[in-house]
Amino acid sequence: MTTANDHDANHRGARPTRAHKAIARVLLGQIFRGELAAGAKLPTERAQARAFAANRATVREALRYLETLELIAVRQGDGAYVRDFLKSGNLQVAKEMIEVDMDLRREILAALLEVRRNYLPAVAYAAALRRTPAQLRQLEKAIRRNPETTVMARDRRVHRIIARSSGNVLNILLINFFEDFFDAFGPVYFDNPRHRRRSEQFHHDIHTAIAQQNAGQSRDIMHEVLLYAENALLEGVDEHPRGV
Amino acid sequence: MTTANDHDANHRGARPTRAHKAIARVLLGQIFRGELAAGAKLPTERAQARAFAANRATVREALRYLETLELIAVRQGDGAYVRDFLKSGNLQVAKEMIEVDMDLRREILAALLEVRRNYLPAVAYAAALRRTPAQLRQLEKAIRRNPETTVMARDRRVHRIIARSSGNVLNILLINFFEDFFDAFGPVYFDNPRHRRRSEQFHHDIHTAIAQQNAGQSRDIMHEVLLYAENALLEGVDEHPRGV
DNA sequence: TGATAAAAATTGGTCGAACCAATAATGCCA
DNA sequence: TGGCATTATTGGTTCGACCAATTTTTATCA
Numbered sequence: 293m294t295t296a297n298d299h300d301a302n303h304r305g306a307r308p309t310r311a312h313k314a315i316a317r318v319l320l321g322q323i324f325r326g327e328l329a330a331g332a333k334l335p336t337e338r339a340q341a342r343a344f345a346a347n348r349a350t351v352r353e354a355l356r357y358l359e360t361l362e363l364i365a366v367r368q369g370d371g372a373y374v375r376d377f378l379k380s381g382n383l384q385v386a387k388e389m390i391e392v393d394m395d396l397r398r399e400i401l402a403a404l405l406e407v408r409r410n411y412l413p414a415v416a417y418a419a420a421l422r423r424t425p426a427q428l429r430q431l432e433k434a435i436r437r438n439p440e441t442t443v444m445a446r447d448r449r450v451h452r453i454i455a456r457s458s459g460n461v462l463n464i465l466l467i468n469f470f471e472d473f474f475d476a477f478g479p480v481y482f483d484n485p486r487h488r489r490r491s492e493q494f495h496h497d498i499h500t501a502i503a504q505q506n507a508g509q510s511r512d513i514m515h516e517v518l519l520y521a522e523n524a525l526l527e528g529v530d531e532h533p534r535g536v
Numbered sequence: 537m538t539t540a541n542d543h544d545a546n547h548r549g550a551r552p553t554r555a556h557k558a559i560a561r562v563l564l565g566q567i568f569r570g571e572l573a574a575g576a577k578l579p580t581e582r583a584q585a586r587a588f589a590a591n592r593a594t595v596r597e598a599l600r601y602l603e604t605l606e607l608i609a610v611r612q613g614d615g616a617y618v619r620d621f622l623k624s625g626n627l628q629v630a631k632e633m634i635e636v637d638m639d640l641r642r643e644i645l646a647a648l649l650e651v652r653r654n655y656l657p658a659v660a661y662a663a664a665l666r667r668t669p670a671q672l673r674q675l676e677k678a679i680r681r682n683p684e685t686t687v688m689a690r691d692r693r694v695h696r697i698i699a700r701s702s703g704n705v706l707n708i709l710l711i712n713f714f715e716d717f718f719d720a721f722g723p724v725y726f727d728n729p730r731h732r733r734r735s736e737q738f739h740h741d742i743h744t745a746i747a748q749q750n751a752g753q754s755r756d757i758m759h760e761v762l763l764y765a766e767n768a769l770l771e772g773v774d775e776h777p778r779g780v
Numbered sequence: 781t782g783a784t785a786a787a788a789a790t791t792g793g794t795c796g797a798a799c800c801a802a803t804a805a806t807g808c809c810a
Numbered sequence: 811t812g813g814c815a816t817t818a819t820t821g822g823t824t825c826g827a828c829c830a831a832t833t834t835t836t837a838t839c840a
Contacts, residue, residue, distance in 0.1 A: 310821095310822065310823095311822075312823090336791060336792080337791075346824085349593045349596075349822095352793085353597060357600060360628070366792070367831085368792045368830070368832070369790075369793095369831035370792075370831080370832055371792075371832095378700075382628060382712060382713060383626065383710065385709065386709060400705065403707075404706060407707070407710075410655065415654070418650075461643070462651050463651070466651075468626060556793085580820060590795085591795045593793095593794075612803070613819075613821060613822095614803055614819090615821075616821085
């Protein structure tokens with residue numbers, strides 16, 4: 293795809309994304325910025341192929357993606373319509389929002405951290421009650437100081453094991469979602485030795501609580517560390533408004 | 537697409553889905569059942585096109601979908617590999633699990649209800665603190681008894697307004713996710729007049745608490761009704777194990 | 781005139797074959 | 811044996827055509 297819309301792909305390293313991905317990005321931007329309002333009808337696939345100087349099959353792959361995000365509704369013989377993404381979009385769109393519009397970066401990060409703080413304590417609570425002996429051993433192993441692994445890697449693993457221990461599949465899928473952001477924002481946080489120490493403290497404490505199956509304490513420990521990280525990260529992002 | 541794999545599309549009304557959707561469904565089933573284990577390499581697109589008696593472009597649209605769910609990783613020049621969906625899958629896969637394997641229906645419903653119960657109270661808490669006067673008026677209007685609307689429709693709207701009032705975009709997107717299940721399981725619940733009354737009670741109570749900006753009470757009211765609905769629904773599903 | 785049905789135009793869905801681009805496998809040479 | 815150019819494999823994209831559902835237009839008749 294070589295088109296006049298290339299300037300829309302102004303994101304990060306901006307490796308020459310696959311064409312269908314690039315097209316999707318342009319459409320996402322138009323939707324998020326309201327240029328394509330809810331209810332609006334997209335141009336025909338043929339017209340879009342012309343506009344993007346791409347093949348119809350390529351355009352279709354992009355549309356398929358928007359459809360998966362539940363941002364558009366496609367009807368054979370009719371056309372594709374923009375949906376109200378605040379009424380139908382799925383979680384994945386939050387990720388796209390950040391990629392497409394860096395200005396939303398801080399807002400979404402703040403929203404994400406709040407969700408984490410509100411939710412993960414309940415997961416820790418359930419994990420303390422339901423964890424199996426095997427899962428406890430996994431946790432022990434995961435928090436062990438080890439020159440081979442970084443604190444960040446261990447932290448990631450701890451959260452995952454806790455989610456698994458909660459015995460709820462959705463918790464695991466939710467963690468997957470969080471981890472995508474973790475990759476982007478984690479390094480900022482774990483660069484600071486003070487935060488690394490705080491994490492190791494957390495690992496120790498939550499392990500103890502889960503070992504004793506002390507659900508209330510697990511919940512509180514989780515809540516505390518998330519609150520700490522939330523404050524730290526929001527300050528950190530303000531200092532580096534454009535990230536790494 | 538006319539293929540020997542048609543029997544894999546043994547779900548619900550089984551309307552002759554679009555071909556790429558049907559292919560995706562087959563692959564999803566193989567992944568969920570472990571026939572395609574994590575790390576396994578999918579056949580080449582050309583081979584799959586042959587196997588499904590479909591065109592390669594059609595297969596590609598299916599693969600694009602699995603890629604969006606983060607269930608496979610595709611590399612040009614190499615191939616497509618199955619990822620561990622418990623480590624990478626996004627929330628959307630929960631929906632697919634239900635569609636593909638009805639046996640998971642109850643398990644996922646239970647997981648979903650637990651997430652709701654653990655999470656929405658915090659949303660109600662934030663909503664009570666942050667709601668604007670306009671949002672309060674919307675809530676008032678939404679809970680008004682009205683022969684034109686069903687209790688279920690009103691309930692849906694109440695939850696959405698609360699999520700919006702919380703001032704967190706992710707809460708809204710999370711509600712979108714819940715609502716997809718709402719369509720499937722809501723009718724079972726709201727068929728019961730007792731449950732309908734319970735909902736109207738909830739609407740009244742939560743409105744009062746949010747009007748007074750009593751966050752703690754909002755949280756508790758929300759928690760109570762979710763607990764009630766959770767028990768009711770899990771019983772209801774056991775009675776109608778295959779749904780409507 | 782107006783409702784209704786048939787026909788045409790529009791648009792997404794699928795197909796086939798070809799070529800480009802990135803990766804992996806092969807084999808040659810130093 | 812190790813490194814590197816060559817070849818084969820595989821996903822990415824393109825072109826052009828036809829199928830299928832929907833909408834719009836036209837024709838028809840009561």
